[in-house]
Amino acid sequence: MSDVTISEAEYHRLLKKAGEAFEPNPAKCRENGHVWKSLGGANAGCCRDCQCSIAVSHCIVCGDCDYGETPENAEIIKDCSFREELEAEAALDEEAA
Ligand SMILES: [Zn+2]
Ligand SMILES: [Zn+2]
Numbered sequence: 001m002s003d004v005t006i007s008e009a010e011y012h013r014l015l016k017k018a019g020e021a022f023e024p025n026p027a028k029c030r031e032n033g034h035v036w037k038s039l040g041g042a043n044a045g046c047c048r049d050c051q052c053s054i055a056v057s058h059c060i061v062c063g064d065c066d067y068g069e070t071p072e073n074a075e076i077i078k079d080c081s082f083r084e085e086l087e088a089e090a091a092l093d094e095e096a097a
Contacts, residue, residue, distance in 0.1 A: 008032060012062045024064035026057070034061040042068050046080040 006014070026036060036057040044052035054073040058065040 009061050012064075016063075024059075024062075024066060026059070026064070026066050026070070029059045029062065029064065032061075034059045036060070036066075039065065044068070044073065044077050044080060046077040047084050050080060052076050052080045 029036065037060050039056045039058050041053040042056050044050055044054045046052055054068040054076055055070075056066065056068045057070075
């Protein structure tokens with residue numbers, strides 16, 4: 001057992017130094033009061049003609065990146081595939097008319 005205590009940020013810094021990957025955990029970061037900064041938008045890539053933009057953020061303390069994998073972005077991607085279905089249906093209706 002070791003009685004050495006280090007901060008979480010220090011722990012991650014050491015992990016990185018050791019070349020070990022760790023799972024980004026935005027929820028945990030927010031719990032610890034870390035600030036997440038926007039890296040900008042990325043294409044959601046939900047379908048072939050996807051025009052959706054999702055926000056990608058990273059933690060300024062641990063340097064974690066969420067790669068756009070957030071519940072908000074999951075909704076955007078879900079909406080996109082749903083919209084594509086509706087448009088396909090509308091196109092079929094027009095053909096039938
Ligand atoms: Zn963090
Ligand atoms: Zn899309």
